[in-house]
Amino acid sequence: MSSRRMAVVTGSLVAASFSAVLILPFTAAADDQGPASGKGGKAVDQAPAGVRLTTTLPGKISVDNSSQKTAITATVRNEGTKESAGIRLLVVGFDGLKVTGARGCDAIAAKDLPTGANSGFSCPVGALGAGKSASYPVDATFDLGGKGKICLPVQSADGKKTFWQQGPVPFGTTNPSPNAPATPLLLGTDNKPVGPGGDRLPKTGASPDVVPLGAAGAALVAAGAAGVWWSRRRADCSSPRRPAC
Numbered sequence: 001m002s003s004r005r006m007a008v009v010t011g012s013l014v015a016a017s018f019s020a021v022l023i024l025p026f027t028a029a030a031d032d033q034g035p036a037s038g039k040g041g042k043a044v045d046q047a048p049a050g051v052r053l054t055t056t057l058p059g060k061i062s063v064d065n066s067s068q069k070t071a072i073t074a075t076v077r078n079e080g081t082k083e084s085a086g087i088r089l090l091v092v093g094f095d096g097l098k099v100t101g102a103r104g105c106d107a108i109a110a111k112d113l114p115t116g117a118n119s120g121f122s123c124p125v126g127a128l129g130a131g132k133s134a135s136y137p138v139d140a141t142f143d144l145g146g147k148g149k150i151c152l153p154v155q156s157a158d159g160k161k162t163f164w165q166q167g168p169v170p171f172g173t174t175n176p177s178p179n180a181p182a183t184p185l186l187l188g189t190d191n192k193p194v195g196p197g198g199d200r201l202p203k204t205g206a207s208p209d210v211v212p213l214g215a216a217g218a219a220l221v222a223a224g225a226a227g228v229w230w231s232r233r234r235a236d237c238s239s240p241r242r243p244a245c
Contacts, residue, residue, distance in 0.1 A: 033058030036075060039188045040169030041152075045161040050082030050130070055089070055152040055166045061142075062182045068141045070185075074102070076125055076154055077133040084128045086157035091138055092120035092245050094168045096191070097148030101139040114151070114245035124157070144183055147172060147191045151245035159243075168245050 036056035047053055056075045063070045076089045092114060093099040099119040108120035125134050142148050149168035155161060172191025177183055185191065 033071075033073060034060040036073075037187050038166060041164060041166035043163065044153075044165050045163055047080070047163040048082070048085065050080050051078060051084045051163075052080035053077070053084065053087065053128070053154045053163045054079055055154060055164060057150065057152065057166065057169070057187055060184055060186050061171055062184050063142045063144060064182050065144065065178065065180065068143060070140050070142050072138040072140055072150065073135055074123075074138050074152055075133055075135040076128065076152075078128040078130055081130050083130055086127055087125045087163070088155050088157055088159070089123040089125055089134070089136065090120060090151070090153045090155065090243050090245075091123065091136065092117045092151040092153070092168075092243060093140060094118060094149040094151065094245070096143035096146040097140055097150055097171065098142075099138060099140050099150070103137045105136060108243070112242055114243045117151070117243075117245060120243065126157075142171065142185070144176070144178075144191065145193045147193075153243050153245060155243070162244060165245065 037059045038054055038056050041055060054077050056077065058073055061070050061072055074089065074091050076087070078084050089105075090108070091099055091102050091105065092108070094117055099121055102121035102123060105121040105123035108122055113120050121138075123134075123136050128134060140150075147170060149170045151165065151167035151169070153162050153166075154164040156163070169188055170190050171185040171187055172189040173183060173185050174189065174192045176192055
């Protein structure tokens with residue numbers, strides 16, 4: 001092979017390798033869920049001295065328009081100066097958002113779900129050191145024909161206290177793309193349903209605007225634009241409490 005031809009072939013390989021280097025980081029960025037956010041979060045029961053527990057959710061997620069599947073990362077943090085005792089993180093879905101799995105977590109029985117929830121998982125975090133965090137990959141489906149919310153309570157391991165609760169906070173978009181492969185949703189945004197023909201899809205199931213009331217008086221209460229709800233505490237704290245989103 002002539003030296004000129006060798007130079008051309010070598011140059012082509014180098015160019016191809018260089019192109020691959022440029023493309024790979026861009027492809028990985030397609031799965032980026034944006035900066036994490038604690039939007040819709042609020043302390044409930046007082047945590048032990050030196051412990052400050054919070055949670056974050058991705059600022060944006062993407063829902064496959066065909067399968068309705070999406071992925072969410074739920075994170076709990078200890079922003080205090082001391083290690084916490086054993087804690088658990090709950091991941092609970094409402095309305096059009098249904099949690100189908102959470103790595104390392106156990107499904108919550110239907111009878112133990114908060115009022116109005118359709119699904120939930122309990123993640124045993126254990127003791128969480130000062131400045132440490134624990135993240136859980138969450139699988140979910142989102143019915144783009146309606147609205148959907150998620151809730152992250154952080155409780156003591158026995159469930160008697162809720163130190164922090166994020167949500168129920170909505171994911172959604174005000175600019176749907178029904179003909180695209182996927183629809184990006186933003187945290188803290190009510191979903192605007194749209195379907196074939198460019199108009200709204202008929203909503204299925206109970207209206208997301210109706211708040212169910214339990215016999216014990218449990219209710220979801222809107223707390224400003226943050227969208228934080230929690231139910232009334234039980235007077236008897238001798239047994240684990242039902243998650244209150």
